[in-house]
Amino acid sequence: MALPLAISGQDVIGQARTGTGKTYAFGVAMLQRVGKPRKNRKKPRGLVVVPTRELALQVTEDLVVAGGKLGSRILTVYGGRAYEPQIEALKQGVDVIVGTPGRLLDLVKQKHLDLTQVSMLVLDEADRMLDLGFLPDIERIMKLIPAERQTMLFSATMPGEIVGLSRRYLSRPTHVRAENADADADDVSKTTQFVYRTHRMDKIEIVGRLLQSEGRGLTMVFCETKRACDMVSEQLKERGFAAAAVHGDLGQGQREQALRAFRNGKIDVLVATDVAARGIDIDDVTHVVNYDCPQDEKAYIHRIGRTGRAGRTGVAVTFVEWEELTRWKVINNALGLDFAEPVETYSTSPNIYAELHIPEGTKGVLPRAQRSRAGLSAEHVEDLGETGRHRSRRERDERTERAERTERRERPARNRQRRRTRGGQETISPETVTEAVVAGDVLAPEAGPVVQEAAEVAAPRRSRRGANRSALSEALADVPAASAKDGGAAQEPLFDAEAEEDVVISRGIANLGDFEDTENFDDSGSDDFEDTEDTQEFGDFDDADDTEYAEDTEAAAYRPAAPEAPVARPEPERIIPPSPFAIIFRSPDLAVDDDDVAPSAASERVQQRRRPSQQRPRRG
Structure with missing residues (x-):
């Protein structure tokens, strides 16, 4: 016409x-x-x-x-x-x-x-x-x-x-x-419509069983939101169905890829929003599922119009939740349908098996023997040079995770050396001190108590009774002395009988061991000394009091100052209300005795009236 x-x-x-x-x-x-x-x-x-x-x-x-x-x-x-x-x-x-x-x-x-x-x-x-x-x-x-x-x-x-x-x-x-009244009647009979009142958590199970009905071909599932499309598509893939999503957040290449795969039969379930409800003409679409109730009667007409086209037959199934009953009644009255009160249906209800021709005993998961579709990955993605490309949330998460994994793999290993400090002074690792002690190096007193402590930790333990006297002699023998070739003066021996107190005070040798009480140490005319049970590191000497005083003086020089005790602050006065529902507010009193009372507006007006009016002098 x-x-x-x-x-x-x-x-x-x-x-x-x-x-x-x-x-x-x-x-x-x-x-x-x-x-x-x-x-x-x-x-x-x-x-x-x-x-x-x-x-x-x-x-x-x-x-x-x-x-x-x-x-x-x-x-x-x-x-x-x-x-x-x-x-x-x-x-x-x-x-x-x-x-x-x-x-x-x-x-x-x-x-x-x-x-x-x-x-x-x-x-x-x-x-x-x-x-x-x-x-x-x-x-x-x-x-x-x-x-x-x-x-x-x-x-x-x-x-x-x-x-x-x-x-x-x-x-x-x-x-x-x-x-045409006759043609419209024929068309309505060719598209069979079912409306079920379902629960939100059970709809995906009903869809999984519906997709295994007898004579089912290509199927379109319509959702209200983009997030719902992604969720339904992923759940159907996990159940073994070849499904793909089409909505506005996908790039144009991905949308065309899904439509081509659906037309070519590589996928048989297309989950989409109303963006695919208008004008999409695909042959062999046998079932349309309204996963979410349409917004109005126009959306319902266009959704179910994807099936039963050009004289073919089709099945349209609509899920209505409890909170969507009012909206569905408006659609039902506008279109003159006979589903004003949808039947309450679950995935185990016997009526869906009989009405939708689902075999008995069918579950919501597709058996592995029936998974024959190639899937969306078999259809190539055309490079369209897209502008403002958007991807689904799941794909963005996968791309981000893959980029982070690649970055971690390509990131070079850290080769940074750290300096250890204690109390503002640099420390020496126990391994370095151990090497110095084994090599016989003498640690200077200027190294500080931190170094001495590390040396004490690294030095091997020696028994009181079985101390090795050769350790001290080897340590003293390794000390370099000025030779005649260099023209330097002869260096004094580090350990002398006259300066044995200085050696103890300087503590240059870390944990050289205790000396036996029955053996004498003879070197450079040094006097004999004995080690008693009270000896801790170097033994007890004649001037025990002076030695202890010197050690305490030196330790006090290197010992950090003790932190000052925090000053206890007085706690504020607590106000305990007589009732938990009472609100007490105590405002500070900022007034003093010398303050004058502020005059009111009325008193100021009275004073202004009492003042003599000051007239301006006339000119000329």
Whole structure:
């Protein structure tokens, strides 16, 4: 009905159910009026505006098939792709452009697209563009097109805003409404509808059993949010089903990859939001599942319209939760359905096995023997040079984890040397001190108590009774002395009988052992001394009191000052209310005895009246 009117050049408003061939109704007429391409004609003469990217691709495919013999140059323009290929195609020349409002306005703003020669404009799925907020963009596009044009508007529903738009921009349009009572009755019988009142935690189990019903082909599952799409898709993959998600957070390449895999049969379950509910024509879709209740009757019509297309049969299953009953009753009354009170159903209810033809004993997990689909990974991802690419939350997490793992693997090992300090003084590791003691090095007293402590820890323990006298002699023998060749004076021996107290005071040798009480140490005329049971490190000497005093003096020099005890602060006075519900606030008294009482406003006015008025002196 609309085709003769469109070819004759009249404005048309087409309203028909989804899947009735609205694309060819305006596509054939547009290609016929545009004619064959010419070399000297590069600006487009036909423009088709669609709400979604997937619908733009599908309309382009249908127009390419319809205009194959004419050789018409058709270009698809939508967001998510790189600008350069589209700009290059516009420079070479096109006849018909199919695009979304946003990218069309971007190209016009960049002066790459000229719409001054467009003679035919088509608005497909106008009600959906209205829902997405594209009405101001559509009005801007119409102002860029010449006033003498043919405008056709096609939609499954016709809200008041679309009627007002048609009255402003269409010239004497003809409203074509394709309805047939007998055909509608047949179509309704071919699409079997089921509505179940289910619980949120049990819906995924029902879907898992529904996907194993007899005669099931490709299935579309519609969710309300993008996060719900990802969740349902991942859970179905874990249960063994070949599923993929399509929503707005995915890149355009990923969305087209999922649709191609669904059309090619590599996956049989497509989980999507309402972005895939309009105009997507895929053969062999036998089941549609409304995982979340639709927002209104229009969304319900477009969702279940993905199945039972072109005379085929289909099954539409809708899940309604308890809090969604009111919304579903509105949809049921608007469409005149018989599901005002959905039956309460669970995954173990016998009615779903009988109504959906699910074999008895079926569980929510697909058996491994039936997992024959290749999956989404078998379909390649086309590099579209995407702009503003977005990915799903799970993929972003995987990419972040993979990047962190690569960074940890490529990070060089740390080779930083740390200095150990104690009390502001640098310490020496026990290994270094052990090497010094084994080599016989004498640690100077200037090294500090930290070094001496490390030396004591590193030095080997020696018994009181069986001390080795050779350790002291070896340590003294390794001390370098000034030779005659160097011209230096003879160095005094480090351990002398006269300076044995100094040796004890300096503590230059760490833990050299205790000397036996029965053996004498003879060196450089040193006196004999005995080791008693009270000897700790070097033995007891004659001047025991002086030695202990010297050791205490030196230790006090190296010992850090003891920290001062913290001053105890007086605790504030605690106010204990008589009742836990009472609120006590004690404000500070800032007034003093010398303060005057502030006068009131009334007293100030009285004083001003009593003051004599001061008149200004008159001039001249």
